Amino acid sequence: MRVLLLGESWHVHLIHQKGFDSFTNSEYTEGGAEFKEAVRNRGWQVDHIPAHRIADDMPQTVEGLAAYDCVVISDVGSNTFLLTPSVFKNSLPGVNRLQLIADYVRQGGALLMVGGYLSFSGIEGKAHYARSPISDLLPVELLVGDDRVEAPQGVKPVVVKEHPALPASRDWPAVLGYNATIAKPEAEVLVTVDDAPLVAVGTAGDGRVAVFTSDLAPHWAPPPFLAWDGYGDLWHQLFTWLSAGE
Template identity: 35%
Template sequence: MKVLLAGETFAATTSVAVGADVLTSATSINGATAFKAALAAEGIAMTQIGADRCAAEFPFDLDALSQYQAVVISDVGALTLLVTAEARAGRVGVNRLEMLKAYVESGGGLMLAGGYMGFQGMFGTARFHDTPVEDVLPVRCLPFSDGMEVPQGLQASILESSHPIFAGIEKPLPPILGMNKLDFKGDGSSRLLATCHHRSTDWPLLAVRNHGRGRTVAWATDIGPHWLSQDFLGWSLYGRLMGNMVRWLAGTE
């Protein structure tokens, strides 16, 4: 099984004032380290294209994308995929969000994960609302900033424990520290597997959908820190849960 992860890298620049002098340093961070290690332990090899490389290196045609049985998009916004070098130069080119929709309809598996740059995004900057990617998901993105921080922790309620994604998973799930607000589609092809209750609303945490010949997963929180708590990342079944999502997407559950 070949799996592609797009996103989960970022660069941080820090400035420190020491008297009249200002010292600046930069570092690169990969938020998928735990996720990749957990999948490797499950026997799932993954190719990662970091967010800084997605504009140039994410596949530009369906044949290249179709070599992967599952694609995970995590913490990289829609504009990074849409605004190609051709678009910046004012030339007509490929719409990679339309390509992802076609990939699912032709039998691929697509997972959109949450985070500050997931779904619509903490500041409304991820912008997957009203896109071809949203068309194939089991949820609708809200048309505004959708991220919520819950430092006291959210507890998931599992609604369909018999689903293959929860095979071998013992309840309860460890706490999460935030998520994206989403609207479950509730059509006949979508299933809501887990929710989190916050401020009088049950928000979709995990939903799945069969679309065309393919499958999609919406996971409304991070695949790693910081919304996944250290309890979650250290949980013995973290890898099993993430692996089950990918195996279900690829149809190998």
């Protein structure tokens, strides 16, 4: 049982201004530690390709992706898949990695998109998946423009439909935000926040697709959500359903 996690990493460049003088430093972080631990504890192998390694390390054939039961895209924008160095710097045609994922799913693979500032449409619309090959697969319509809904007060998810893709627990902790989407007519919406989809599932060709429109880690997923006894079961149940195929 293998999962390929794409994204969940970032570089931060800091400017320290101290009166007349300033200096800079940078930090690199890989997120999703709680997610990876919870999934691995339930028997799944997680291969993580951070955002800056996608151009070099992501499989470039459907057969390569087919080694995985599910592909997870989390908090990394569409440009990372489309504007690889060979295309952007050298104008050399190459593999459309999002079309590759779409082909993989339609041939029996599975895709989960998890929310974040660079998922769905994202902050200032910069994730920009609405016009990508991924958008046709997803069970939700993507907004054009900034789709973030910030909820610093916390908003409680509501289970609206029982489904094998969900954990047994119905008492979900609050999240602090999510990406706004609109359910497609054929989608099954399982969990909502503010009446918008939080968890929705569907099919594409011979494969299965799902969305979780909040984050798998801070800041939208606060400590109580990560400590929730249903946190690991959520991902386990989603992956189990997704990888079952048609």
